[in-house]
Amino acid sequence: MISLLDYGAGNVRSVRNAIRKLGFELTDIRRPEDILRAERLIFPGVGAFGAAMRRLHALGYVEPLRAYLAEGRPFLGICIGLQCLFEGSEESPDVAGLGLIPGRIRRFDDTRLSVPHMGWNGIRPEQDCALLADYAGEKLYFVHSYHAERTAENDDWVLATCDYGTPFVAAVQRGQVAAVQFHPEKSGAAGLRLLERFLTGQEATTTGHTGPPATTGFAKRIIACLDVRTNDAGDLVVTKGDQYDVREAGEVRNLGKPVDLARRYYEEGADEITFLNITGFRDFPLADQPMLEVLRRTSEQVFVPLTIGGGIRAFTDTDGRYHSALDVAAEYFRSGADKVSIGSDAVYTVEQYRDRGTKDGSSAIEQIAEVYGNQAVVISVDPRRVYVDSPEDTARPVIQTAIPGPNGERYCWFQCTVKGGREGRDLDAVEFARACEALGAGEILLNSIDRDGTGAGFDLELVKAVSDAVSIPVIASSGAGRVEHFTEVFNATGVEAALAAGIFHRREVPIAAVKDELRAHGIEVRT
Incomplete structure (x- = not known):
């Protein structure tokens, strides 16, 4: 059973359509207890960190979501779904995140660059994992003003990084729990490939893939x-x-x-x-x-x-x-x-x-x-x-x-x-x-x-x-x-x-x- 955690903000129709395009059916999370019944859980989202977390609390989703993640069950977060896994964000300093991953979300502060980071960029795989195998040279769609920083405390979570002024965390994974900062449902064939790998249970397998690019490239x-x-x-x-x-x-x-x-x-x-x-x-x-x-x-x-x-x-x-x-x-x-x-x-x-x-x-x-x-x-x-x-x-x-x-x-x-x-x-x-x-x-x-x-x-x-x-x-x-x-x-x-x-x-x-x-x-x- 593939379950979608739709907390009421942003365009989740595209996620639904992408999953159906791949031949899978979705079940919506409608009550807190539905989260722990899920076999594979997808948490998409766009928007503000504080608004997302407040909505999760209002729906009663925070504690069952923490319990699901603590069990290491299959999970894919997208955009805000990645950021909410961290302890907090500069975007909403008084709002706590789920706290699964150490660290805070920071705003891009390179004055030479436009913010939001909006458009197609590459990624640099940092672990050997099937979820992002053969993505060297691919472009994926990012749209965000805040990003996760790689630190010694969260290094073992970092699946891939991306460059926009400085490197930032583009994807995280530990076991069957994964999340990406980009939008696979908006990344054309490359994004659909990633979704299919998660839906078919390939997210935790290894491939022997080597040779990621030294830098990523932001496309016009x-x-x-x-x-x-x-x-x-x-x-x-x-x-x-x-x-x-x-x-x-x-x-x-x-x-x-x-x-x-x-x-x-x-x-x-x-x-x-x-x-x-x-x-x-x-x-x-x-x-x-x-x-x-x-x-x-x-x-x-x-x-x-x-x-x-x-x-x-x-x-x-x-x-x-x-x-x-x-x-x-x-x-x-x-x-x-x-x-x-x-x-x-x-x-x-x-x-x-x-x-x-x-x-x-x-x-x-x-x-x-x-x-x-x-x-x-x-x-x-x-x-x-x-x-x-x-x-x-x-x-x-x-x-x-x-x-x-x-x-x-x-x-x-x-x-x-x-x-x-x-x-x-x-x-x-x-x-x-x-x-x-x-x-x-x-x-x-x-x-x-x-x-x-x-x-x-x-x-x-x-x-x-x-x-x-x-x-x-x-x-x-x-x-x-x-x-x-x-x-x-x-x-x-x-x-x-x-x-x-x-x-x-x-x-x-x-x-x-x-x-x-x-x-x-x-x-x-x-x-």
């Missing part, structure tokens, strides 16, 4: 974006516009069905899939939102991270029932999303934060990050260039641009917009990004109205200005037309990820060709 991410809306016939389609106009000959441009396209991109090697619900369904009751079904179906066959944006805000449905932004995000996570993307509402939030001068915990950014961790919150922003003759002509911070304005202006600032780029606000993109980071966001999806649909390449000045201003990961978006544009943005700005839509939808540039180009220029990517 290539993300496929699907703008989703209904067409005039009411069908849900993937579309793409030029300068945000998605109509062609009077009809909504139809580039395919969202689930089918997402599966194609997964098979072609996309590192993540992002769905943006660009127009519809935002005033409907949450239970009726078609994007939920898209996520459910996609997560059954796509085993890389999924982000969903559009409508992540508080609203009152047609029955008069109020839904908080946290309620909406929770339903998306339960339907298969790993991250939620907040757009225009984030701009309004930052304006209020700027006027108030302090955080008050009321925003969707703060609330979702508090429960699910900042790595679950992506901010999507659509800036446009505003040209001025000199810095004195605006109160906003400007750059001296190599791309002159329509009247030869040599200075500009990047104005945040809302409502799909139709309305500008008195808010600079750099100030906005810093405020979002302070509020708890874990990633910035940086679009460019000026470059959208042009194929002229990413706006390198915009991307560099924002990525230099924050310590969280930035995704460059808008303007990619050739494989060389991806090399340019990574070399010129150091961002962690680049996103494209139309060129992938129309098969003008294959994802494999992008990765071949990057690899040829010495840029680390996932094969």
